[in-house]
Amino acid sequence: MIMVVQESVLLKIGEVATQSGVPIKTIRYYEQLGLLKTVDRTEGHFRLFDSSVVTRLGFIKRLQSLGLSLQEIGECLLVHDQGNLPCHSIQGKLEHQVAKVDQRIAELMLLRQELTDLLQHWSVAPEAKPGVICPNLEL
Numbered sequence: 001m002i003m004v005v006q007e008s009v010l011l012k013i014g015e016v017a018t019q020s021g022v023p024i025k026t027i028r029y030y031e032q033l034g035l036l037k038t039v040d041r042t043e044g045h046f047r048l049f050d051s052s053v054v055t056r057l058g059f060i061k062r063l064q065s066l067g068l069s070l071q072e073i074g075e076c077l078l079v080h081d082q083g084n085l086p087c088h089s090i091q092g093k094l095e096h097q098v099a100k101v102d103q104r105i106a107e108l109m110l111l112r113q114e115l116t117d118l119l120q121h122w123s124v125a126p127e128a129k130p131g132v133i134c135p136n137l138e139l
Helices: 013-020 024-033 053-065 070-081 087-120
Strands: 010-012 047-050
Touching: 010 013, 013 024, 013 047, 013 053, 024 053, 024 070, 053 070, 070 087
Parallel strands: none
Antiparallel strands: 010 047
16 A cells, blocks of 8 residues: 655745735734744745645635634634534534624614604704704704
């Protein structure tokens, strides 16, 4: 039996940015937060990343698009880095996110109703009153 060992490809930060579509400044920030780790540095002190960092950046961006904070994403990555799948943890975070979205929708519906009620009684040419900026908005 022949074992094939895949050699890891190291990428400079600019290559990571190009392949991932994530700006260099953001990659540096994620590294500072501990979400990404460099493997090494070149003689010129350029950061070198394992090619798997591109997948990791995709994961980070996906969770961000679902509304998770960088702290929550870091917690998921920590579980992964310890050799476990973070799916259960992610599920809980996404369920919490759904509850937050539902709450925000309810708040927006109340705001919509308030705006609609206000506009139903709106006067284009209200009577001016001393000390009142817009009589339509008097409390």
